[in-house]
Amino acid sequence: MDTIDFTCRNSKQKSKARELLFISQNGMCFYCGIKCSQSKTADTVDERNRWFVLDHKIAVAKGGNSLFSNLIGSCYLCNQNKRDKDFDFNNKLFL
Ligand SMILES: [Zn+2]
Numbered sequence: 339m340d341t342i343d344f345t346c347r348n349s350k351q352k353s354k355a356r357e358l359l360f361i362s363q364n365g366m367c368f369y370c371g372i373k374c375s376q377s378k379t380a381d382t383v384d385e386r387n388r389w390f391v392l393d394h395k396i397a398v399a400k401g402g403n404s405l406f407s408n409l410i411g412s413c414y415l416c417n418q419n420k421r422d423k424d425f426d427f428n429n430k431l432f433l
Contacts (some may be wrong), residue, residue: 352392356398360390367413371397374413387415
């Protein structure tokens with residue numbers, strides 16, 4: 339998997355990566371542990387906040403790559419809150 343660079347705008351690869359992460363994380367957000375939704379439809383803000391989206395462990399802005407090993411899945415809300423913040427993976431805290 340690490341030979342695939344997900345920076346390219348290949349939506350098929352991206353959805354494959356999201357699918358694999360969804361399975362390996364049991365559909366839960368990496369950060370807050372909320373049960374995410376794989377569908378991209380939402381009637382309410384709460385539903386939208388549970389979308390399972392791809393995120394980078396090390397932000398691209400901070401020099402992180404888009405290889406599979408640098409990707410995790412998070413809920414839409416955490417993804418929005420994180421932005422370019424660093425994440426302490428030992429203590430599970432945004433810095
Ligand atoms: Zn979350």
